[in-house]
Amino acid sequence: KDNDVLIEKLETQHDIDKEEVVMLLALKDPSKLYQAADRVRRKYVGDDVHLRGLIEFSNYCNNTCFYCGLRGPNRTIKRYRMEPEEIIQCAKYGAAAGLKTIVLQSGEDKYFKINTLCKIIEEIKKLDIAVTLSIGELSTKDYAELKKAGADRYLLRIETTNKELYQKLHPGMSYENRVRCLMDLRELGYEVGTGSLVGLPGQTLEMLADDLIFFKKIDADMLGIGPFIPCENTPLEREKGGNVEIVLKMLALSRLLLPDINIPATTALAVKDKAGYIKGLKCGANVIMPNIGIDEYKKLYKLYPGKVPDNPSEAVNSLENIKKLILSQNRTIGKDKGYRKKILN
Ligand code: 5AD
Structure with a gap:
């Protein structure tokens, strides 16, 4: 059938136009799409799953994104900042546990001076691990x-x-500046990760197809794609959340379009669906981000509900749970820093 031809073309040429992407996003039975993505994942990045240890070091945020629980105007959450020494301790723990990448994430908190962040990065780099920033x-x-x-x-x-949807959901921010940031990061030699939220109110399959075309165009090194999960005390609290199947189609299409990049099975996917990590790993994903922060703070980093159960060690994204899960899927845990293995170009 037409769709089979499309999938085959994607699997061999890693290119496709927008109308065709929309057709595949609308597939009734996506199993062949998923299988193709799984083959391409295996061929280009192998069976390794790279672990990226996440440290959520501050939940203060100046922005007002409509979907996010950390938005500045949300007065119902308790705010925290980790001390530089605490951040470094967590990184050391992660390195000792064998992690080769640490991700430092926070809200857009102007409190930390660039100089302070630089010192933290320099300390962590002494551990001979990769450092990823996610600070806006x-x-x-x-x-x-x-x-x-x-x-x-x-x-x-x-x-x-x-753009229209972007501006609606991000008052006071600009789409152009966001793209400027991505271009700067690329220019400066960072490996650049981007991605999208799936299931935002008003978002269509055409818009998601545009997202994928954009990712291909800017040649993203990493793509984090997860379902929108409505969060209490935000303007979108009563909206419907994103659909797991569409997220999986987005992961599969990302893998087929950009075969050698890093694609996480996201925490939001695992929160939305108990088998989310496993499903993601079978649809092209090759990265998972265990949370290696401090339990007391994990509860407060509430981008969306369901992230942290009463007992944080039972969290889906604890390091122990994730290691077990990877091995149960006959996949291996990456032992190197897990840079993008550039094969094409
Ligand atoms: N549901 C799912 N993901 C969310 N994020 C923020 N709020 C939500 C939500 N309600 C995601 C955004 C952001 C990342 C750190 O968390 O995509 O980039």
Whole structure:
């Protein structure tokens, strides 16, 4: 059938136009799409699953994104900042547990001076591990200084490439500046991760197809794609959440379009669906991000509900749970830093 031909073309040429992407996103039975993505994943990045140890070091945020529980105006959550020494201790713990990448994530908190962040990065780099930052939109100069201090990668989701939807959900922010950040990061030599939220109110399959075309165009090194999960005390609290199957189709299409990149099975996917990590790993994903922060703070980093149960060691994204899960799927745990294995171009 037509769709089979499309999938085959994608699997061999890794290219496709927008209308065709929309057709595949609408597939009634996506099993062949998933299988093709799984083959391409295996061929290009192998069976290794790379672990990226996540440290959520501050939940203060100046932004007001409609979907996010950390938005500035949300007065119902208790705010925290970790001390630089605490952040470094967590990184040391992660390194001792065998992790080769640490991800430092926070809300857009102006409290931390770039200089302070640089010192933290320099300390962590002494552990001979990769450092990924996920701290939002900054100036070109700040990105340059963080890179000089040793940061290797940066995560900044575009969230949606539909400008109108973007502006509606991000008051006071601009789509152009977000793209400027991604271009700066690339120019400065970071490995660049971006991605989108799936199931935002008003988002269509055409918009998701545009997201994928954008990812291909900017040649993203990493793509984090997860379902939107409505969060209490945000403007979108009563909206419907994203659909797991569409997230899986987005992962599979990402793998087919950009065969050699890193694609996480996201925490939001695992929160939305008990088998989310496993499903993601079978649809093209090759990365998982265990949370290696401090339990007391994990509860407060509430982007969306369901992330942290009463007992944080039972969290889906605890290091122990994730290691077991990977081995149960006959996959291996990556032992190197897990940079993008550039094969094409
Ligand atoms: N549901 C799912 N993901 C969310 N994020 C923020 N809020 C939510 C939510 N309600 C995601 C955004 C952001 C990342 C750190 O968390 O895509 O880039």
